[in-house]
Amino acid sequence: MKEQQTLVLIKPDGLVKSLTGNILTELSDVDIIITGAKIVQVTRELAEEHYNHLKEEKFFDELIKYVMGEYHTRRVLALVYHGTDTIGKVRRVIGETNPEEAEPTTIRGKYGRITKSGVFENVVHASENEKEAEREIKLWFRPEELVHNIYPTESKDVTKTEFFWKEKK
Numbered sequence: 001m002k003e004q005q006t007l008v009l010i011k012p013d014g015l016v017k018s019l020t021g022n023i024l025t026e027l028s029d030v031d032i033i034i035t036g037a038k039i040v041q042v043t044r045e046l047a048e049e050h051y052n053h054l055k056e057e058k059f060f061d062e063l064i065k066y067v068m069g070e071y072h073t074r075r076v077l078a079l080v081y082h083g084t085d086t087i088g089k090v091r092r093v094i095g096e097t098n099p100e101e102a103e104p105t106t107i108r109g110k111y112g113r114i115t116k117s118g119v120f121e122n123v124v125h126a127s128e129n130e131k132e133a134e135r136e137i138k139l140w141f142r143p144e145e146l147v148h149n150i151y152p153t154e155s156k157d158v159t160k161t162e163f164f165w166k167e168k169k
């Protein structure tokens with residue numbers, strides 16, 4: 001029993017199909033809590049870094065286009081879940097990578113499909129293990145965007161331009 005965090009992405013097909021509510025409901029049944037959430041427009045750089053371990057696969061280019069939203073909408077919902085054994089719990093709820101092989105009761109089994117060009121449109125991403133979870137959470141989120149941090153943080157003095165809401169005169 002271990003406190004873990006995991007990165008979940010509701011991919012562009014999940015957003016276009018209005019599945020956000022259903023997916024959050026399925027994930028709320030396993031006693032884990034959301035500690036960070038935001039809508040992200042995925043750049044090519046972020047997509048390629050996220051899937052860098054699949055660079056050599058023949059489906060890599062299609063995968064990058066898919067996660068950048070070229071076939072659906074240019075955004076994903078990024079979430080960090082926190083709790084005991086979160087990584088395995090979430091992976092069980094989402095199901096197998098191939099939506100045709102995923103159990104029909106899982107998120108991917110219920111809502112995923114394979115396109116004619118062979119893209120696995122499997123609706124959600126979730127980290128596979130602790131090493132990947134740490135890498136992915138640090139890639140997608142800054143420490144202050146999470147309500148609770150399990151990885152060490154440090155403060156640095158930086159000078160930067162920040163945006164504020166314009167004050168009404």
Ligand code: IDP
Pocket residue numbers: 054059063096097118119120121122124125126128
């Ligand atoms: P995972 O998302 O279940 O962890 P990975 O092997 O890490 O599976 O693959 C990342 C993503 O790449 C998958 O979610 C899926 O969208 C896509 N993908 C994986 N394997 C294939 C394949 O054989 N054909 C087409 N797309 C694939």
Ligand code: MG
Pocket residue numbers: 126127128
């Ligand atoms: Mg993976």
